Amino acid sequence: MKTFLRWVSAFLTPIPLAGLAGLPRYLIQWRRLKSLKPSDFSVRDSYPCLADWVQSTPFDPHYFYQSAWLARQIAHAKPGRHTDVGSDVRMIGVLSAFVDVSFVDFRPLQTRLDGLQCIAGNLTALEFASGSLESLSCLHVIEHVGLGRYGDPLDIDGSVRALSELQRVLAPGGRLYISVPIGRERVCFNAHRVFSPRTILDALPELSLLKMSAVDDHGEYLDACDIDSCNGFEYGCGMFVFARS
Numbered sequence: 158m159k160t161f162l163r164w165v166s167a168f169l170t171p172i173p174l175a176g177l178a179g180l181p182r183y184l185i186q187w188r189r190l191k192s193l194k195p196s197d198f199s200v201r202d203s204y205p206c207l208a209d210w211v212q213s214t215p216f217d218p219h220y221f222y223q224s225a226w227l228a229r230q231i232a233h234a235k236p237g238r239h240t241d242v243g244s245d246v247r248m249i250g251v252l253s254a255f256v257d258v259s260f261v262d263f264r265p266l267q268t269r270l271d272g273l274q275c276i277a278g279n280l281t282a283l284e285f286a287s288g289s290l291e292s293l294s295c296l297h298v299i300e301h302v303g304l305g306r307y308g309d310p311l312d313i314d315g316s317v318r319a320l321s322e323l324q325r326v327l328a329p330g331g332r333l334y335i336s337v338p339i340g341r342e343r344v345c346f347n348a349h350r351v352f353s354p355r356t357i358l359d360a361l362p363e364l365s366l367l368k369m370s371a372v373d374d375h376g377e378y379l380d381a382c383d384i385d386s387c388n389g390f391e392y393g394c395g396m397f398v399f400a401r402s
Contacts, residue, residue, distance in 0.1 A: 160201055167205040176207030183207055218376035219394040223296050223336045224248040226370055226396050230334055231256055236292035242280050242323070243298035249273065256292075263309055279309070281318040285326040288401075293327055294334040295319075297394070300349040316350055320360040324401075333364060333399040339371065340390035354384035354395050364399040371395050 168176040183205055191198040224245065231239055231252060240259045241249055249260050253272035260266055261278035268275065278284055280295070280302055301307060303315020312318065320335075327333050338351040345351065358366060371379045371387050372394040387393060 160203065163204050167207045171208060176205070179207035179210055180205075182210065218372045218378070219297060219336075219338075220245055220248075222370075222372050222378045223394060223396055224251075226336075227294055227296060227334055228252060230332075230398060231292065231294075234292065234332055236332070239292040239294065240285075240290050242278070242283070242293070242295045244294060244296040248296070263307060281312065281315060281322055283322045283326055287325050288328045290326050291328045291331045293323060293331065295323055296334070296336040296396075297338075299335065300337050300352070304344075304347040304349070306347045306349075316352075317360055320357070324361050324363055327364065327399075327401045329401050331401055332367075333361075333401075334397070335399070336394055336396045339387050339393045339395035340374070351392060352395070354387050354397075357395065357397060358384065361399055364401055367398040367400050369395060369397050 168174060187198065187203075224247075227244075227248065228251065232255065236256060238257045238259065239252065240261065241252070242261045243263065246260075246266055249258060249266075250270060250273065252258050253270060257272050257274075259274045259276060261276045261280075261283070263277070263279055265277040266275040276284075280298065299316050299319045302309065302319040303312030305311050309315070323333055323335065335357070337357060338349060339354050339357075340351050342353045342356065343351050354369065366384075369382055369384055369387075371382050371390075373379060373387075374391050374393055384395075387395060
């Protein structure tokens with residue numbers, strides 16, 4: 158059964174049926190290597206990876222650049238402790254190597270790692286005192302809140318409530334790092350929302366924007382940009398550094 162599932166998966170991911178193009182190459186290479194050492198090759202243990210023969214390594218520009226962006230921000234700011242709500246767990250594991258991290262998620266991460274504390278929590282009702290967190294991030298999460306995708310309660314104003322909570326718990330002098338899809342404002346139910354950059358600013362009236370970075374529709378990273386220059390995006394990624402004075 159496991160062999161069958163591996164073969165089915167090879168034709169369905171990452172792009173359905175894309176593996177068909179790689180099948181002849183796989184069979185030719187299988188026969189060539191098997192002829193050299195037959196004992197090492199059995200159909201039972203076969204694990205076809207048919208869509209990886211590409212000229213350059215594929216990556217998701219939003220997640221790649223936002224992870225690099227946040228790591229640089231935290232390394233520069235050197236907070237005593239950092240709190241993250243719901244971001245990519247691979248990035249969180251790396252951050253915990255050089256700063257103690259509290260990671261809050263609606264679906265708590267079940268792991269043990271030095272420097273990492275995992276907590277169950279709801280972004281619209283964070284169990285932190287007002288003004289208590291000096292360093293806080295929430296990357297590519299706010300757009301999902303209230304759409305039910307991850308088992309969270311339906312809430313048409315979920316993203317607004319999430320932003321309000323992040324603002325509430327940020328300490329004086331603290332830094333808030335967030336990223337969201339930006340461009341033509343809309344709801345893509347039940348995957349995510351896309352925001353105008355100014356919508357994010359308007360939702361955080363108590364905070365000051367220190368810097369905005371972005372990934373544009375072509376996957377290019379813009380280290381510093383003006384919020385109005387991104388209004389023409391269809392599906393970019395806006396990365397914002399806010400501060401409470």
